[in-house]
Amino acid sequence: MQLPPLQAAKLIKRYKRFLTDIELPHGEVITIHCANTGAMTGCGEKEDIVWYSDSGSTTRKYPHSWEITQLKNGQLVCINTHRSNQLVFEALQNKQIKELAEYDQILPEVKYGEENSRIDFLLKGEGLPDCYVEVKSITLVKNNIGMFPDAVTTRGQKHLRELLAMKKQGHRAVVLFAGLHNGFDCFKIADYVDPEYDRLLKEVTAQGVEAYAYAGEFDISQGIPTALRLTHAVNWIE
Template sequence: MRFPTPLIPARLLRRYKRFLADVIPETGPDAGQEVTVHCPNPGAMLGLAEPGARIWIAPTPDPKRKLPYGWRLVELPGGHCAGIDTGLTNRVVAEALAARTIPTLSAYAHIRPEARYGARSRVDFLLSGPDLPDAYVEVKSVTLRRNGDCAEFPDCVTARGARHLADLTQMVAEGHRAVMLYVVQRDDCARLRMAEDLDPAYARAFEAARAAGVEMLCHGTRIDPTGITLAGPLPVEQAPARAQS
């Protein structure tokens, strides 16, 4: 997925109210001036919103939008990068599904986004094909990294995420394939585990869903200021065994 307009480097001053950030663009018509931009990420963004960080913003093409830019990337140590726009993750996955570059899902020819399923949810993608069970695919954007090369999910409590796991478990019970696809939107990670200390309920729901047959997949990404593409699969770690009382 290529960004439709060239990104502009900027320095982050502060992120606040979840969806707002004050920045100073380095180039462009607002270079050197403080501007408020849209932050398209409802999560905690731990380690990604430090004042002084170099980030990349996109001009807003719609003149009806109140804010002139949207935050897209943040630079990381060692020349790495992270994508902070959770709304782009499904576009990246949609391109990969269409190109059949996700090995475990490459046999499916028909891709339907935002299909209704479960009690009150929409699945990100419903895949179908001749002589294949329908595959219900939920996508989650992962940006948290605290230790070594391990990405973690979630970065804050997500009751909605746990509900999606329950919905996928129900699809398995009905005889369908159900896939939770975690997309690591940073290029400095080599594996994924659940952040049990940040959301114990989600971690329990994850293990229950995996035990019930929900497929847990993870893919990395290739990220630079020109765009984001899905990279190869990453291993999803099992939760450590709990001591029996």
């Protein structure tokens, strides 16, 4: 997935969920949009480097958007949650997710289920069961372990129930944890954050719902992040 042209600044603070103040290299402070409503645990502390894009819009109140944080240890994390589905869509098109590579048709944002949900991707292929794929972003990393979630997610719990219902109807159902952080080499559910999500995931996978976690890698050109792609499945630890 190609990233938009990015510029660097220094993080001052994030507030009101959607707003972030940054300091530009020449000292000017501006406010940019933050397209992430989550806890963003470990995704940016004061004076971390913020890589931001410029929409060029003359009508948006905040035309710049926070895309990536470069942490003090040099690791990168994409905090723009809109990018996760773009990342997975490209990986599906390129057959990079081996467990799903046999499907040829990719339908995004399809309504389904009994709890007013939309599946991120419905995959279809001749002679294959329909496959419902729910995407979750890995942005929380501790000790080289990628984790999800970073806050209690009742929405995520609902998605697991919906996926199980699809599995019981004879379809494939998959939750795909996509790496938006390049600092992990294995994955686990953050049960200390949301024990109910952990319990539900174990329950639904025992009944046939599939779960995979994939690492993410950034391309860098002249010190600037230019692209993000999924690379390989990582080991799952309890």
